[in-house]
Amino acid sequence: MDSAVAREKALDAAEELFYGRGIRSVGMDDIRGASGVSLKRLYQLFPAKEQLVVAYLERRDVRWRERLTASVERHEDPRQRIPAVFDWLAEWFAEDGFRGCAWINSYGELGATSEGVATQVRAHKEAFRSYLASLVSDAGLPGPLTGQLFLLAEGAMVTAGITGSTHPAAEARKAAELLISAQGH
Amino acid sequence: MDSAVAREKALDAAEELFYGRGIRSVGMDDIRGASGVSLKRLYQLFPAKEQLVVAYLERRDVRWRERLTASVERHEDPRQRIPAVFDWLAEWFAEDGFRGCAWINSYGELGATSEGVATQVRAHKEAFRSYLASLVSDAGLPGPLTGQLFLLAEGAMVTAGITGSTHPAAEARKAAELLISAQGH
DNA sequence: CAACAGGGAGAACGCTCGTTCTCCGTGTTG
DNA sequence: CAACACGGAGAACGAGCGTTCTCCCTGTTG
Incomplete structure (x- = not known):
């Protein structure tokens, strides 16, 4: 999966979850689950x-x-x-x-x-x-x-x-x- | 310390901290520290x-x-x-x-x-x-x-x-x- | 084929935090 | 004095979470 594609998928998941439930109540693991982007990749794309x-x-x-x-x-x-x-x-x-x-x-x-x-x-x-x-x-x-x-x-x-x-x-x-x-x- | 007094002190601390920093970023222990009301007492007054x-x-x-x-x-x-x-x-x-x-x-x-x-x-x-x-x-x-x-x-x-x-x-x-x-x- | 880079799954780590528990001292009541 | 209720200090527990690490598989390159 292309890096740009992974980034978009991560942001899609982030948008849906952060907006819907608030930011602090969504964990990085929730983002991984919703986006299909592994934690390793997530932290390459967004170091924190x-x-x-x-x-x-x-x-x-x-x-x-x-x-x-x-x-x-x-x-x-x-x-x-x-x-x-x-x-x-x-x-x-x-x-x-x-x-x-x-x-x-x-x-x-x-x-x-x-x-x-x-x-x-x-x-x-x-x-x-x-x-x-x-x-x-x-x-x-x-x-x-x-x-x-x-x-x-x-x-x-x-x-x-x-x-x-x-x-x-x-x-x-x-x-x-x-x-x-x-x-x- | 009277129970009503402890309640007011707890609420004073809660108001200052929750309003100033947001709710999730303030722990019950922060409330205890700022109010002087022990955790035991806090949980008697407010069970959660x-x-x-x-x-x-x-x-x-x-x-x-x-x-x-x-x-x-x-x-x-x-x-x-x-x-x-x-x-x-x-x-x-x-x-x-x-x-x-x-x-x-x-x-x-x-x-x-x-x-x-x-x-x-x-x-x-x-x-x-x-x-x-x-x-x-x-x-x-x-x-x-x-x-x-x-x-x-x-x-x-x-x-x-x-x-x-x-x-x-x-x-x-x-x-x-x-x-x-x-x-x- | 051999060596290796890249990435996925998920365990691990360290910290925070909500909540409960232990231990101890103090004051009150009979 | 004896028994005890009350409350404080803070340790303990268990969960969640941000972040990193291990292990393994796969595909690529020479």
């Missing part, structure tokens, strides 16, 4: 568990933002792209096995003890925020709206994760529209 | 670690909501009470050792594996939401505003926790005011 965790967060970040932008950019009109963010959140919340935001969860679990994890989480949130900023700017809306939309999105993710409902996405979308029409020129 | 965790979240919930309401209710005018929620969040975020919302963090860490913790978290968030609902209703504002304010507050807590800044509270307050004037009659 923390590096596997960071790699999991990194790959998920890339994919998550790709999915978001692909969905949002189906709309040509920059004014429609902001509500589309919340529509995509609703789709995400409805997925099987949704358990909240992987980065918020990881931060709650390891933010205080793992610098690598904390850094990944901050980078992901910063990237999301700056994507929102670009949407706000492209729509000709005032910059301070960005932070407000960001808070609504974060609140929706947390609340959907805790309650298991998709409704926060619609609530946040509605609030976003009101904020836009209150502040758009 | 999970029960100590739940008791920590319960006591913190009561105190957190007391502090919030005490601060909010210094304002007589029901219209001023909603912004006051966000002002109090700003004070909370500025406290030494602030590391985000204890319930969101606990949920990220243990929500998937501990039913007791998940239940506590949902109860706390439900209580907070229904307090907001009462403020909205007392101010004569439309019910759907509640969910929007709730999302702003949750987003602010998460973001303040991750970034270490108090600014999300002010952003959320500003957004809340705009939503109120957009929807107030």
Whole structure:
């Protein structure tokens, strides 16, 4: 088995297990069992568990933002792209096995003890925020709206994760529209 | 040492350590060391670690909501009470050792594996939401505003926790005011 | 064929941790 | 004083886990 393939299999298993059960409750042996990648190979690819965790967060970040932008950019009109963010959140919340935001969860679990994890989480949130900023700017809306939309999105993710409902996405979308029409020129 | 006193000391230590470092990274022996309550006594008071965790979240919930309401209710005018929620969040975020919302963090860490913790978290968030609902209703504002304010507050807590800044509270307050004037009659 | 590099299975190691147990000292009660 | 309940200190136990090591098989190279 190719080294790149083993790496992907390991990350697939890591993503499913870490996201579904939390990071500390998943052992390296669980990763081996779920991925079929031997411990020896796992430790060649990721010399310590923390590096596997960071790699999991990194790959998920890339994919998550790709999915978001692909969905949002189906709309040509920059004014429609902001509500589309919340529509995509609703789709995400409805997925099987949704358990909240992987980065918020990881931060709650390891933010205080793992610098690598904390850094990944901050980078992901910063990237999301700056994507929102670009949407706000492209729509000709005032910059301070960005932070407000960001808070609504974060609140929706947390609340959907805790309650298991998709409704926060619609609530946040509605609030976003009101904020836009209150502040758009 | 009185049993009630030992219980409070144990909970004091639990609160400081669990909140500051995460729950799984704190051992019962750490609690003993920080509280001065022997292991024997700890296990008399809380037959398993999970029960100590739940008791920590319960006591913190009561105190957190007391502090919030005490601060909010210094304002007589029901219209001023909603912004006051966000002002109090700003004070909370500025406290030494602030590391985000204890319930969101606990949920990220243990929500998937501990039913007791998940239940506590949902109860706390439900209580907070229904307090907001009462403020909205007392101010004569439309019910759907509640969910929007709730999302702003949750987003602010998460973001303040991750970034270490108090600014999300002010952003959320500003957004809340705009939503109120957009929807107030 | 001979030598060897690579990798798999899984045992082993060392540490942490939740929980329980042992031993001992102290204070109280009759 | 005698008997005993209570609680503290900390050892002990058993499980889980991150990480490494051993042993063996297989395929490749000269």
